[in-house]
Amino acid sequence: MVVERLEYEGFRNLETGGIQPVPEVNILYGQNGQGKTNLLEAIWFFTGGRSFRGARDSDTVQFGREKAKLKIEFFAQERKQQAEITVEKRRSASLGGILLPSASRLAGHFCAIVFSPAHLTLIKDGPEGRRRFLDAAYCQLRPGYMRVLAEYQRILMQRNALLKNIRNGERAEALEIWDEKLAGAGARVFAARTAYIRKITPAVKEIYSGISGGKEIIDIEYSSSAGDLTVSPEEARQKLISLFKQSVGTDIETGFTTSGPHRDDLVVDIEGKAARLFASQGQQRSAVLALKLAEASVLREVTGEQPVALLDDVMSELDTARQDYVLNHIHGWQVFLTCCDPSPVMRMNGGKVFRVDKGRITDMTSERGA
Ligand SMILES: Nc1ncnc2c1ncn2[C@@H]1O[C@H](COP(=O)(O)OP(=O)(O)OP(=O)(O)O)[C@@H](O)[C@H]1O
Ligand SMILES: [Mg+2]
Structure with missing residues (x-):
């Protein structure tokens, strides 16, 4: 499962535009409140699932706008596919140009796992x-x-x-x-x-x-x-x-x-x-990560497709050894990883780096070695 292109218009604070991620690791970095999680949420919507932040569909439409539009090109089941989502009061979706009876019907076509700090409540x-x-x-x-x-x-x-x-x-x-x-x-x-x-x-x-x-x-x-x-x-x-x-x-x-x-x-x-009662912050975070990454490996085993990994702020509270394990473990998957400080994840080779600033997403990859 690989996202080849994502376009967004009127979604949360994201400035209308698009990104072309790589099939490996895509790092999204920026200060707090700039739109990093918003971008992951946009990708997650294509799983047909509910917002992982518990938001209502209509909350994701940019303030002052009537609707949001998302468009994705992805590679799955050995072919290029395309899907679109329109969010007004609720979400509607089309796959390959055909309107689906409901947006949840995207499930099984595009699959992803998401780790977000909100999931720490899991433990x-x-x-x-x-x-x-x-x-x-x-x-x-x-x-x-x-x-x-x-x-x-x-x-x-x-x-x-x-x-x-x-x-x-x-x-x-x-x-x-x-x-x-x-x-x-x-x-x-x-x-x-x-x-x-x-x-x-x-x-x-x-x-x-x-x-x-x-x-x-x-x-x-x-x-x-x-x-x-x-x-x-x-x-x-x-x-x-x-x-x-x-x-x-x-x-x-x-x-x-x-x-x-x-x-x-x-x-x-x-x-x-x-x-729940005795684990430290880092241990709880590690436990949630283990559950989420295991969910992905079972999904791959059964469906034959490696789900896209959306890892929101996964690195904080993990020591360097734990961070390195996560980065190595997800080798070979397409990953979208958000962070405020990109230096820990720069230890990875390959991949793209995007800067997120006031909802504007800029591909910084060419400047990375500079
Ligand atoms: N419907 C909306 N329309 C416009 N802006 C919105 C909407 N919903 C949320 N925002 C804005 O998006 C910003 C938050 O974006 P996001 O949660 O993606 O930040 P972030 O970069 O992940 O930050 P952090 O590092 O703190 O997690 C907030 O400033 C919020 O006001
Ligand atoms: Mg965030």
Whole structure:
């Protein structure tokens, strides 16, 4: 997967223009608030995913403008492709000149992984972000999983509504049917997540070991009420049914399903201790990076395409050895890497350097050796 050209008009603070990146490393440097992350966000939009900063589509239209336009030329599946995005209130997209039913349909055509400081919450915060990471990563591999997740959510909401009605005096008989349904859908969610964790674990361990120079060990573990990775989907289903039965009293009292895959977690330990509570800033950053880079290697293994890596401010808080590992590890991928001070990444050979200044992006490559 290689971005060959990107054009932008009316997007965030970017001055209308375009860049022609190289297939290797593209460095974007500049002071704070100049538009580096904005450029990564523009590329990310072509994955069909939501803004990695949690922005609404309309937030990305330049202040005072009606719409933004993005255009990309990329090489994937052994051919040159072209896509366009228009952002107004929402995003619309076309691929090869044909309008898609929705911008999310770009998924699977252009793929990327993104690391942003916002992702540090993946380690620091509660389990919700980690479940979202697992689910989103698996959706890139198996787009059909999106439907499985939606089905689980729908049944969960219906069971919760029934619990509230029972609390208000409705008879409880119907609950059994919903337990069965929720356990069935829950077992499918469980099966997908455990399959993904099995796939990603070796890569996470290897990459984290590499980042830490072989000095530290990371462990990731699925913490689920349905059991561990050895549990089969059918066993998970049975387990969930009995769990729902067990907790029915509390569930009715709270009007909420208190157990199930919507409460599961992905536990990350560094050197045997919970990373969320004990890891340093640099270790947490390394752990998130290991998860993200592992996500890319699994994606490549399954789809045969190396996703583009968007690395936002990845170097800060990493010592020189960790920085060097990251730079070497991503050798051979197309990378967009932002930084304020370009000197650490200048240790790399090859690649292009762009300066970002008040939304204007200038190719500095010819001046690099000067
Ligand atoms: N819709 C918009 N229209 C115009 N400008 C915007 C819009 N959204 C954000 N900006 C501006 O873009 C700038 C931030 O750009 P960006 O986040 O890309 O900075 P950065 O170069 O990554 O900085 P840092 O090094 O601090 O991460 C801010 O000054 C902000 O005001
Ligand atoms: Mg930024």
